Amino acid sequence: MSFSFTDFPADRDDLRSDVLAGLAAVPKAIPPKYFYDEQGCRLFEAICAQPEYALCRTERALMAARLPAIAAAVGPVDCIVEPGAGECAKVRLLLDALRPAHLVCLDIAGAPLAAAAQALSRDYPELAVTALGMDFIHDLEAAAPHLPAGRRLVYYPGSSIGNFPPDAAADLLGRFRRLAGAEGRLLIGFDLKKDPLRLHAAYNDAAGVTAAFNLNLLHRLNRELGADFEPGRFRHYAFYNPVAGRVEMHLVSLAEQDVRVAGQRFHFALGETLHTEHSYKFGCDEFSALARSAGWQLANEWQHDGFAVQLYGSIV
Numbered sequence: 001m002s003f004s005f006t007d008f009p010a011d012r013d014d015l016r017s018d019v020l021a022g023l024a025a026v027p028k029a030i031p032p033k034y035f036y037d038e039q040g041c042r043l044f045e046a047i048c049a050q051p052e053y054a055l056c057r058t059e060r061a062l063m064a065a066r067l068p069a070i071a072a073a074v075g076p077v078d079c080i081v082e083p084g085a086g087e088c089a090k091v092r093l094l095l096d097a098l099r100p101a102h103l104v105c106l107d108i109a110g111a112p113l114a115a116a117a118q119a120l121s122r123d124y125p126e127l128a129v130t131a132l133g134m135d136f137i138h139d140l141e142a143a144a145p146h147l148p149a150g151r152r153l154v155y156y157p158g159s160s161i162g163n164f165p166p167d168a169a170a171d172l173l174g175r176f177r178r179l180a181g182a183e184g185r186l187l188i189g190f191d192l193k194k195d196p197l198r199l200h201a202a203y204n205d206a207a208g209v210t211a212a213f214n215l216n217l218l219h220r221l222n223r224e225l226g227a228d229f230e231p232g233r234f235r236h237y238a239f240y241n242p243v244a245g246r247v248e249m250h251l252v253s254l255a256e257q258d259v260r261v262a263g264q265r266f267h268f269a270l271g272e273t274l275h276t277e278h279s280y281k282f283g284c285d286e287f288s289a290l291a292r293s294a295g296w297q298l299a300n301e302w303q304h305d306g307f308a309v310q311l312y313g314s315i316v
């Protein structure tokens with residue numbers, strides 16, 4: 001069994017500057033990557049278990065049902081690279097089917113990643129596991145020296161690509177391509193456009209878990225930046241915008257109020273929004289055009305109940 005963990009804490013020191021810049025912007029906004037402190041990771045896992053939020057279950061069902069075809073299409077790989085690996089749960093199916101020698105998993109939440117990757121390495125004694133606690137959105141290139149030579153598969157499941165605006169998504173896909181190398185492949189899962197009421201319900205679950213996930217951001221800022229947000233004075237507000245093809249998530253101020261964050265004062269008008277997340281939904285052709293703009297050539301695609309998985313190789 002081989003396991004290593006490297007933390008890149010400097011990459012995560014941007015919280016203060018990103019939040020201060022985001023609160024000074026019009027409209028106010030905070031990047032969604034800051035949802036994922038330890039409590040945020042737990043709440044996201046709980047979202048995935050909500051009856052209204054089918055995304056994770058649907059992707060798992062698709063992967064399980066189509067695994068032999070997916071493995072055959074991917075072909076032999078030496079190394080799987082998983083950005084945003086979280087609990088390292090999704091990759092297990094692929095490890096069973098592809099049997100690579102090496103797994104490199106990356107996540108901004110370093111401590112939970114280290115624990116999950118170490119547990120995984122106990123279950124796969126033949127596998128060399130490298131865990132990198134890093135903000136790969138900011139500095140994916142820092143992962144390159146940790147990748148072994150050989151044929152690489154970048155695995156990016158869970159429709160995480162939908163949390164980026166189209167330009168940033170294309171940029172990230174291009175960086176995945178450079179990380180994968182000329183022989184490399186990309187297996188990516190994304191949520192499809194569908195009935196807007198279904199999408200609306202998925203981000204407004206009856207148990208209020210998504211609301212707690214959204215509001216947890218304010219608790220995090222109170223704890224880590226000495227802010228004085230009163231989460232009870234903000235409303236979780238999420239809706240599907242069919243023109244833009246995305247779910248938008250906001251925290252709307254329920255009062256006129258001032259908030260102090262890292263020693264600076266910010267004013268919220270009654271009804272003013274703090275934007276926290278976009279979750280883009282795609283058509284299959286729309287997504288493959290986006291990937292193509294980043295140098296990826298579509299090789300295969302599988303769909304199930306409003307979710308798609310696509311396999312890419314480099315355009316030669």
Ligand code: AVI
Nearest residue numbers: 047158159160163203210279
């Ligand atoms: C991680 N990401 C793909 C989730 C999504 O659906 O955009 C995050 C999430 N936000 C609210 N619910 C789930």
